Amino acid sequence: xxxxxxxxVWLDGxxxxxxxxxxxxERLLEIAERADIVYSPLVDTKVYPDHVDLCLVEGAVxxxxxxxxxxxxxxxxxxxxxxxxxxxxxxxxxxxxPIGVQPLLExxxxxxxxxxxxxxxxxxxxxxxxALPVHRxxxxxxxxxxxxxxxxxxxxxxxxxxxxxxxxTRGARFGR
Amino acid sequence: xxxxxxFRINGSDVAGTDGQSILAVATENGIDIPTMCHLDxxxxxxxxxxxxxxxxxxxxxxxxxxxxxxxxxxxxxxSEQLCGYRRTIIEMLFLxxxxxxxxxxxxxxxxxxxxxxxxxxxxFELPVIAPKVGIDASHALFAIDxxxxxxxxxxxxxxxxxxxxxxxDVMGSGIGVRVVTDMGTPWGxxxxxxxCGKCVQVCPTGALFEKGRSIGEGSKERRPFLPYLKNQAQxxxxx
Ligand code: SF4
Ligand code: SF4
Numbered sequence: 001x002x003x004x005x006x007x008x009v010w011l012d013g014x015x016x017x018x019x020x021x022x023x024x025x026e027r028l029l030e031i032a033e034r035a036d037i038v039y040s041p042l043v044d045t046k047v048y049p050d051h052v053d054l055c056l057v058e059g060a061v062x063x064x065x066x067x068x069x070x071x072x073x074x075x076x077x078x079x080x081x082x083x084x085x086x087x088x089x090x091x092x093x094x095x096x097x098p099i100g101v102q103p104l105l106e107x108x109x110x111x112x113x114x115x116x117x118x119x120x121x122x123x124x125x126x127x128x129x130x131a132l133p134v135h136r137x138x139x140x141x142x143x144x145x146x147x148x149x150x151x152x153x154x155x156x157x158x159x160x161x162x163x164x165x166x167x168x169t170r171g172a173r174f175g176r
Numbered sequence: 177x178x179x180x181x182x183f184r185i186n187g188s189d190v191a192g193t194d195g196q197s198i199l200a201v202a203t204e205n206g207i208d209i210p211t212m213c214h215l216d217x218x219x220x221x222x223x224x225x226x227x228x229x230x231x232x233x234x235x236x237x238x239x240x241x242x243x244x245x246x247x248x249x250x251x252x253x254x255s256e257q258l259c260g261y262r263r264t265i266i267e268m269l270f271l272x273x274x275x276x277x278x279x280x281x282x283x284x285x286x287x288x289x290x291x292x293x294x295x296x297x298x299x300f301e302l303p304v305i306a307p308k309v310g311i312d313a314s315h316a317l318f319a320i321d322x323x324x325x326x327x328x329x330x331x332x333x334x335x336x337x338x339x340x341x342x343x344x345d346v347m348g349s350g351i352g353v354r355v356v357t358d359m360g361t362p363w364g365x366x367x368x369x370x371x372c373g374k375c376v377q378v379c380p381t382g383a384l385f386e387k388g389r390s391i392g393e394g395s396k397e398r399r400p401f402l403p404y405l406k407n408q409a410q411x412x413x414x415x
Pocket of ligand 2: 320324325326327328329330331332355375378379380381383384
């Protein structure tokens, strides 16, 4: 029997959720034994595979690039997991939401700079009007709150999912 | 003479005296009803609606904190419908302002955050509003971040009922509702505020806080035990 496949994705977040993932320490070996990690900032693959069983998504959907990625990921993923507060509520990336894109870019690239003022128009993807929770854009199957979710919670949830159970996220909460 | 009313909560027989609320009798009998705006020692306003219960014979949900007990009542506190409503209320409290627990002075010392965990709220179904909401940091010692205010009006009540200053009031309605100091003047210019800090102590969230504390310090952590409220709560009912 082939192993289930696991992916982790990093959208608009600080990578803290991925740091917490790494904090699983030696339990990472156990996870690697039970699942193939096929796509992640932690591995080399550049293209999201055609089918992935489990995918942890860190971060809010903030740019056109995030939007394109998450739609593709949703199509190709069995169980999609909103991984951490930014994915679930937009959290810190969402702090820009009440400000609006234009005033935000002006503040960052015009008002506070002396060298080459001007918002970037090439290479970096355009911002969406609001940083959005993942489930406002695509269907999400499981939510793992926390900023970041603890390594224990990630481990327990992955084990539950790999064994076909709905994860028990008791004790998880926003912030912390 | 006190009249005793016998009635039922969740099928168990309980008794309360004239003038007691459903919430008070439930608490006495170890029946847990989630609350938010209620605080022992302050008057009840029923503003947060978290303690809503069902009373047989009435199609309306009724807040347990402001509904007085009566003979033969049949109260239910735990139906699926009630749990659903409570979760929606918490969702709305979160989404009507901007709550970002990870960078909030009240992180891990917040009644709203605790309740979300208790009711197993792991995401919000309602859309993001992200309103533009202000902060008033004009007071020398304290500040209010309206982004975190849930309009429980504990600050309004403690200032009026315990401190006797009545600095705080409520202005506006609907989603534009705000607590204000001295009829809408900046807190720092308030002539009625005594700087006692009671509002900061009773605030269940990160809306009211002491200045000069970092988020990491968790300014709400050392929330005092509110001795003045304990005394109030124990005072016999004046009739
Ligand atoms: S007030 Fe409470 S719920 Fe709101 S952001 Fe702060 S910790 Fe979170
Ligand atoms: S400032 Fe705090 S105590 Fe006052 S209404 Fe808002 S949440 Fe309640």
